[in-house]
Amino acid sequence: MLEALFLLYFLVLLATLVFKSRIVTGPWLFLLRAFFPNWKFFHATGNVPHLYARWALPRSVPSDALQWSGWSPIFPRRPRRLLHLFHNAETNLALVQQNLVEHLAADLNHMASDADARALVSYQLVSRLVCQSLLVQQTGCTYGQFEIRMLLDGPSGLIEEDTMMRSPVLPCR
């Protein structure tokens, strides 16, 4: 009897992979999603949102156009250390920031066409991330701007790139 129950349990798990049901969403479900883990890790390749940003110094004359830097990626890359098995705060922080970018991309996908992205918490947090990163790159920068680009990678490198959104100019000071 017990064997049959275990078998049934794992068959039901398999069935959830085959038969898709309606996705239930809500603010509390999002915040408490740890109670409903789907255990799908690194399961599908495809377009991945990446954050790109650029900065501008203050105008010398108010009527001048802003002089922008080139676009550069804000993407976590860290050196590897064996000791990080025990303490890896910086890397984990970088990873959660990349997750934030993915949440913004998902929010933008699900947003109503007449909604303002600036009201999204994920947008506001990404704006803060961009300004903080740009201020580290260029201490004198006053303005920032970011893009969410969808990158499709293959085994040998980039296959496709598409800009999903460009933010308005952000005051970084």
Added chain:
Amino acid sequence: MPVSSAARALEVLLALSLLLQTLEYLRMRQVLTVQGLWAWPVQRADIPPGPVQKLLDLLFADPVMRGHLLLRLPVLLLLAWQGSNLALALFLFVSHVLMLIRWRGAFNGGSDFMTLVALTGLLLAELVQLGGDSHLAWRAGLWYICLQSISSYFMSGWVKLMQPEWRSGQAMTIFLNAAIYGPLPPTSVLRKPWLARLGAWAFIGWECAAPLALLHPLVASAFCAVALLFHFLVFWFFGLNRFFWAWLVTFPAILACSSQQVFW
């Protein structure tokens, strides 16, 4: 592994895993302050307005947050040193849920989820113990953790098996290139398609076969040994150190449940 030994091992490993998490949170506490990137005044808009939002405003104020994290340290030492009790299990459970909310649902994805599973198992064991049967209580807690842990490998394996990119081995190279320690060097052996395919199939096969670990303690021991290597590799290539510890916590449960030999 006897239930009592597994329970003790679980308490010690869970305390260690949560201690490492707490020390990391303390190290990065600046980003959670009002001036930091993850400022609560911005994030509070995630919470529907009402009494819960007001309560969270209080709990996530900078000094309270710091105090909360510092309080976790002696509690975790107590868990490791003398074992759990209901108050301690409840505190750690609520504390973990609060940290999840503070990080918008998850700080480190799967490791947070598995830590919650372990804490739920611990809390379940403590609640059932109120009935007076400690052995039954720990069996319930350990079986809950064991089933969730085995399910995590099982689901993770089958979902990969259904993806053509995983079956061809391409997905592994793509994920390794995009990892925090990536991209792979141009001369890396992991770029060789045959090796990527072999590695992908090895892990898919092992993950899909996870329920077999319950058949015999020897199978469970071998399964956990491979799992240890697997999680170390995940840490080594993706930087996910918390996954290593979060899943290690569940191994005593897998070993104890397989020792009960319920299937024969």
